[in-house]
Amino acid sequence: MADDHHGPTVRIYLAVFASLMFLTALTVWVAFQDLGMFNDVVALGIACTKATIVILFFMHVKYASRLTWLLAGAGILFLLILFAFAMADYVSRGWLGMPASHYLQ
Amino acid sequence: MADHALHHDHPHGLAHQFEDMPQQKESAVIGMWSFLITEILFFGGFFATYLIYRSYYPEAFFEGSSHLDIPMGAFNTIVLIVSSLTMAMAVHKSHEGNKRGILVYLTLTGILGLTFLVVKYFEYSAKIEYGLVPGLAWHPHGENSPQLALFYSLYFGMTGMHALHMIIGIGLLIWVFVKAAQGTYTAEYNAPVEIFGLYWHFVDIVWIFLFPLLYLLGTQGGGH
Amino acid sequence: MAITEQDVQASEDAPSVNYLNNGYGLKSWLLTKDHKRIAVLYIISISIFFALGGLFASLVRFELMTPEGDLMSSDTYNKVFSMHGIIMVFFFLVPSIPATIGNFLVPIMVGAKDLAFPRINLLSWYVYVVAGILGTIAVVGGGVDTGWTFYTPYSSTYSNSNVILAAMAAFMAGFSSILTGLNFVVTIHTMRAPGMTWFRLPLFVWSHYATSIIMLLGTPVIAITLVLLMLERGFGFGFFDPNLGGDPVLFQHLFWFYSHPAVYIMILPSMGVMSEMVAAVARKRVFGYEFVAFSSVAIAILGFLVWGHHMFVSSQSTYAGMVFSIITFLVAVPSAIKTFNWTATLYKGSIVYDTSMFYVYGYLGLFLVGGLTGLFLSSMGLDIHLHDTYFVVAHFHYIMVGGQVMGYLGGMHFWWPKITGKMFPDICGKISALLVFLGFNFTFFPQFILGYMGMPRRYHVYPEEFQILNVASSLGASLLALGYLVPGVYLTWSIFKGPKAPDNPWGAKGLEWETTSPPPTFNFEETPVVTEEAYQYGQIEEH
Ligand code: HEM
Numbered sequence: 001m002a003d004d005h006h007g008p009t010v011r012i013y014l015a016v017f018a019s020l021m022f023l024t025a026l027t028v029w030v031a032f033q034d035l036g037m038f039n040d041v042v043a044l045g046i047a048c049t050k051a052t053i054v055i056l057f058f059m060h061v062k063y064a065s066r067l068t069w070l071l072a073g074a075g076i077l078f079l080l081i082l083f084a085f086a087m088a089d090y091v092s093r094g095w096l097g098m099p100a101s102h103y104l105q
Numbered sequence: 106m107a108d109h110a111l112h113h114d115h116p117h118g119l120a121h122q123f124e125d126m127p128q129q130k131e132s133a134v135i136g137m138w139s140f141l142i143t144e145i146l147f148f149g150g151f152f153a154t155y156l157i158y159r160s161y162y163p164e165a166f167f168e169g170s171s172h173l174d175i176p177m178g179a180f181n182t183i184v185l186i187v188s189s190l191t192m193a194m195a196v197h198k199s200h201e202g203n204k205r206g207i208l209v210y211l212t213l214t215g216i217l218g219l220t221f222l223v224v225k226y227f228e229y230s231a232k233i234e235y236g237l238v239p240g241l242a243w244h245p246h247g248e249n250s251p252q253l254a255l256f257y258s259l260y261f262g263m264t265g266m267h268a269l270h271m272i273i274g275i276g277l278l279i280w281v282f283v284k285a286a287q288g289t290y291t292a293e294y295n296a297p298v299e300i301f302g303l304y305w306h307f308v309d310i311v312w313i314f315l316f317p318l319l320y321l322l323g324t325q326g327g328g329h
Numbered sequence: 330m331a332i333t334e335q336d337v338q339a340s341e342d343a344p345s346v347n348y349l350n351n352g353y354g355l356k357s358w359l360l361t362k363d364h365k366r367i368a369v370l371y372i373i374s375i376s377i378f379f380a381l382g383g384l385f386a387s388l389v390r391f392e393l394m395t396p397e398g399d400l401m402s403s404d405t406y407n408k409v410f411s412m413h414g415i416i417m418v419f420f421f422l423v424p425s426i427p428a429t430i431g432n433f434l435v436p437i438m439v440g441a442k443d444l445a446f447p448r449i450n451l452l453s454w455y456v457y458v459v460a461g462i463l464g465t466i467a468v469v470g471g472g473v474d475t476g477w478t479f480y481t482p483y484s485s486t487y488s489n490s491n492v493i494l495a496a497m498a499a500f501m502a503g504f505s506s507i508l509t510g511l512n513f514v515v516t517i518h519t520m521r522a523p524g525m526t527w528f529r530l531p532l533f534v535w536s537h538y539a540t541s542i543i544m545l546l547g548t549p550v551i552a553i554t555l556v557l558l559m560l561e562r563g564f565g566f567g568f569f570d571p572n573l574g575g576d577p578v579l580f581q582h583l584f585w586f587y588s589h590p591a592v593y594i595m596i597l598p599s600m601g602v603m604s605e606m607v608a609a610v611a612r613k614r615v616f617g618y619e620f621v622a623f624s625s626v627a628i629a630i631l632g633f634l635v636w637g638h639h640m641f642v643s644s645q646s647t648y649a650g651m652v653f654s655i656i657t658f659l660v661a662v663p664s665a666i667k668t669f670n671w672t673a674t675l676y677k678g679s680i681v682y683d684t685s686m687f688y689v690y691g692y693l694g695l696f697l698v699g700g701l702t703g704l705f706l707s708s709m710g711l712d713i714h715l716h717d718t719y720f721v722v723a724h725f726h727y728i729m730v731g732g733q734v735m736g737y738l739g740g741m742h743f744w745w746p747k748i749t750g751k752m753f754p755d756i757c758g759k760i761s762a763l764l765v766f767l768g769f770n771f772t773f774f775p776q777f778i779l780g781y782m783g784m785p786r787r788y789h790v791y792p793e794e795f796q797i798l799n800v801a802s803s804l805g806a807s808l809l810a811l812g813y814l815v816p817g818v819y820l821t822w823s824i825f826k827g828p829k830a831p832d833n834p835w836g837a838k839g840l841e842w843e844t845t846s847p848p849p850t851f852n853f854e855e856t857p858v859v860t861e862e863a864y865q866y867g868q869i870e871e872h
């Protein structure tokens with residue numbers, strides 16, 4: 001484990017806080033601009049950035065052992081597996097020219 | 106606590122099964138992260154459901170979203186971010202063994218958490234009034250997309266589960282606060298504050314995703 | 330608190346102070362934080378549920394003796410097989426080895442005094458008990474008829490049985506297994522004794538590590554799935570309801586995201602048991618130790634990529650089905666590696682013909698059949714014929730009962746002297762292993778044929794030409810039941826009347842055999858220092 005006393009300083013916390021506030025304002029502002037399908041992409045991109053900042057600094061992962069990285073990474077990886085394989089089904093359902101599903105309209 | 110059988114120079118706060126403080130602290134942090142993995146996947150089930158229905162029924166989701174109150178959602182986002190800062194500061198103070206600092210920042214964090222829940226309460230009341238709770242109070246006005254209920258089921262499911270985590274968080278916070286007030290935490294022994302902080306930040310992160318996914322997509326008026 | 334206060338120094342002058350006689354009375358058990366005592370609590374509680382699940386199984390087999398539905402109505406039959414499945418899966422198989430033998434051995438095998446979080450360990454047992462009580466209420470209060478799979482929309486809309494209670498029970502049982510898994514992961518990472526490197530860990534620990542990964546990554550998804558189900562059924566929220574545009578098949582996706590990996594929760598621990606027993610039976614180091622270790626982790630990870638093989642005939646897209654089918658074939662590779670390596674370990678070993686050996690051989694045979702028939706089922710085309718027939722039933726029973734239960738029983742025999750400090754009569758052990766093996770094959774092999782001939786699962790009325798095989802299966806089931814009862818008798822007998830066990834009755838290798846039988850409360854008099862790899866049987870071979 002990384003030594004706690006090498007953790008983030010108060011100044012870093014304040015900088016992190018400021019950037020989170022800025023990104024919140026940004027995401028609200030962007031939501032009112034018409035970017036077509038990119039609205040979603042930008043909104044999610046900003047959310048991911050904010051989450052990453054919280055994880056790295058507030059949750060000290062940047063200063064933590066490799067094992068902590070591994071654990072945090074495993075959670076995210078398997079979440080993506082859930083999304084990807086489930087979506088793979090829904091995306092490819094219509095491909096055979098048959099009705100997409102009995103249930104989904 | 107009475108767990109002190111093995112050594113006479115037994116450090117304060119060291120449980121019997123550990124050899125030394127660093128081992129104990131590492132275990133606590135890894136344990137909390139393991140728990141957070143389960144939390145990621147727990148909320149993941151909601152997010153996967155959201156993702157799939159959102160991609161099938163964009164209109165219903167835009168419409169549902171447009172009934173949500175962006176100023177309130179944004180205000181709550183800010184409240185949680187500030188609470189994450191105060192929580193981080195509480196952990197920071199605990200590393201110094203600064204009891205007063207811990208107590209002050211935990212109090213702030215708790216107040217902010219309660220603020221979040223109060224705002225949420227007003228939001229929920231409004232939705233109940235408008236009849237937007239699927240199953241329980243469901244009589245939406247005007248022309249609606251047929252799948253509007255899916256959106257609101259997800260809205261209440263996700264924000265409700267998040268709020269439940271906030272409530273549990275405040276309960277834990279009180280416990281940590283009491284322990285801190287008793288002077289349990291020192292510069293050497295402060296793992297409970299630290300891992301509680303991890304939990305709190307995680308709950309914040311969930312909201313960081315809920316806010317844009319639920320509140321912000323209605324702004325384009327479903328113009329797709 | 331009473332337990333931990335017991336002075337450990339006492340064990341120096343009298344090694345007879347062990348975890349069993351260190352404190353008496355109900356309170357010293359119900360408030361214990363000792364992983365060994367919690368393991369014993371778990372053994373008692375899962376045995377109760379095993380008996381209950383077995384009772385429902387017997388009802389199923391009784392009903393199926395005749396082609397007509399004469400013993401019970403269709404509704405009752407639905408409830409009986411559902412409760413059999415729910416109890417066996419969530420209350421017996423998932424905790425079976427990890428919470429009992431694993432709980433007892435993982436800390437000892439890594440050379441620690443206890444698990445990292447003893448209180449959480451106790452909590453997990455209490456959560457399990459509460460889950461069990463909820464489950465029992467659901468059963469007694471009219472039962473549940475959805476099958477263990479809780480498929481929507483039947484479970485969320487149409488069923489008139491206690492779905493919410495049963496789902497709540499399964500949810501809580503899952504929570505208890507998360508807590509167990511969490512404890513193992515942390516313990517294995519941070520509490521290994523000096524010198525106990527990763528590649529010196531017994532394979533039992535590796536397989537429990539892999540199991541814990543699945544518990545942590547998979548269980549929360551079944552938890553949320555059940556929450557969604559309860560919200561839909563209880564409040565009328567819509568998640569899977571076709572009337573609202575929801576997709577019932579999404580429930581299956583979420584369900585199997587956990588439940589396929591969960592079948593590995595139900596087999597990996599027994600693979601760990603086998604690795605220990607094979608080495609002890611053959612007096613050899615497990616062949617290809619690293620491969621066996623990594624194959625556990627590979628199974629845990631690959632196991633998350635194949636869940637769609639349960640959904641080939643749902644409305645899942647054919648393309649997704651193809652991908653799932655191919656990956657399913659891949660996941661058989663690590664299982665095969667293990668089987669080959671165990672066999673290679675036995676090859677030219679100096680085999681000891683004791684109870685353990687009987688269980689090892691039985692396990693290998695049954696697991697092989699179960700695994701190979703899994704490959705039949707993973708071929709998408711063939712599965713259209715076999716899906717939801719007795720072939721599937723036979724397949725998973727070969728693995729979960731032939732594998733995990735055989736592993737559980739084998740492990741209980743192997744470590745019985747360590748857990749209780751008493752020896753059981755070897756001949757009884759051999760007889761029970763034989764009974765289980767024969768009874769099992771009699772029960773389930775006919776079901777392969779039945780399924781192949783087209784008998785669907787979950788019906789209690791069937792065409793007459795299926796009767797002979799069904800009767801054979803039911804008769805086999807009685808033999809199997811006998812095979813499970815017999816160990817219950819002589820093992821209980823041995824607690825009171827059995828000869829005292831030496832510290833290492835089998836001459837086996839491993840830290841658990843270096844401490845006393847039964848071990849002291851903190852497992853070792855002094856923290857052990859490990860200087861060699863696991864299974865160094867070379868030194869004690871000649872005798
Ligand atoms: C060797 C690797 C394995 C393969 C390739 C495999 C393949 C399959 C496939 C394709 C099915 C779906 C059949 C259908 O419903 O039509 C299936 C069902 C099942 N398998 Fe396996 N399997 C394997 C190992 C296991 C293991 C290790 C277990 C348990 C410990 C297990 C337990 C089950 C269960 C419980 C079901 C049926 C669930 C239900 O529908 O109620 N399988 N298997």
Ligand SMILES: [Cu+2]
Binds near residue numbers: 635638
């Ligand atoms: Cu499977």
